[in-house]
Amino acid sequence: MNADALFTPFRHKTLSLANRIVMAPMTRSHSPGGVPTADVASYYRRRAAADVGLIVSEGTGVNRPASLNDPNVPRFHGEAELAGWQQVIDEVHEVGGVMAPQLWHVGNVRTRHESWTPPGPYDSPSGLSRPGKSFGQPMADHEVADAIAAFAQAAADAKRLGFEAVELHGAHGYLIDQFFWEGTNERADPYGGPSLVDRSQFAAAILRAVRHAVGPDYPVIIRLSQWKQQDYAVRMANSPDEMAAWLGALADAGADILHCSQRRFWEPEFEEDGSDLNFAGWAKKLTGLPTITVGSVGLSGEFIASFGGEGSEPAALDELMRRFDRGDFDLVGVGRALLQDPHWATKVRDGRSTELQPFRREALATLS
């Protein structure tokens, strides 16, 4: 295993990373009442101290009544909540780490809690939780404007607290992605329409508002996925041309880095095209922007199955390195391997492959 190339610096705008390893955003639900605790700060500190180049936080809610569907997921607004995040970033900085909060609105993905509901109605583009399934009301114009402003305010707060970048959660079937998806966006206003670029105008408005709030040099990452939790097979862009138009609109609106979420990073994006480039590979080729790949790096099985209890064994990094060395992407997102083991990056850097751990479901229960 030679992963030396991952341990080279990365710079973009004001972002300066010691290496290419990004801790992927992972909801941990260990922030009672929405406030990150001292244990949450220590959890991130341990990873920052062990050679993770950039930590992207678990999704954290922007200031809309129903931006979150779980009372134990941290918010990114409110005095106690932001004080909790201040402690997180201060501890990460104490050990030389770099971090971005992942700013999140879950849209109308319903809570799994039986005895809890969000303190306001669910937001969604058209009152559809998946194609053909009504749930809640379409957002009124003033609610759309308020959601855009909420992302911008959160980004401004992230910068003020000292985070080095922000990530917008535009993936996996949550609010921003519900706007991208024709199956959940039937709006007849400027945020809807027949083309993917039409339906990208909500994300673009958020990006412009965020850019305005943080200034031209502050790095803004957006996370995107073709797949949805509502439908793993669905795709937003069905051809390189469609993808170029989609990502181009986001780049024009102010996105700096594209975080391209796949469940398995080795899967080609447009197989019929004869190319083996993955999503991050195409995104970089089509936009020229830096990209982050993610999905089963260092593990044998993908993450959705792991929620059902399936374990994953350590896997070689050769295929990842082949693509990285070819220049397909700039940064590598690592989820469960880093959830399981805070020292994963150090072990990879030092070639301690026999010490890499399998991922076990039990790791989800604690903040070790």
Ligand SMILES: Cc1cc2nc3c(=O)[nH]c(=O)nc-3n(C[C@H](O)[C@H](O)[C@H](O)COP(=O)(O)O)c2cc1C
């Ligand atoms: C426990 C858990 C929580 C997650 N929460 C989020 C989240 O809050 N935001 C997000 O964009 N992705 C989330 N994901 C997806 C991960 O960021 C990542 O894309 C996925 O786990 C694939 O990477 P891996 O195979 O290295 O684990 C989560 C994954 C796990 C395992």
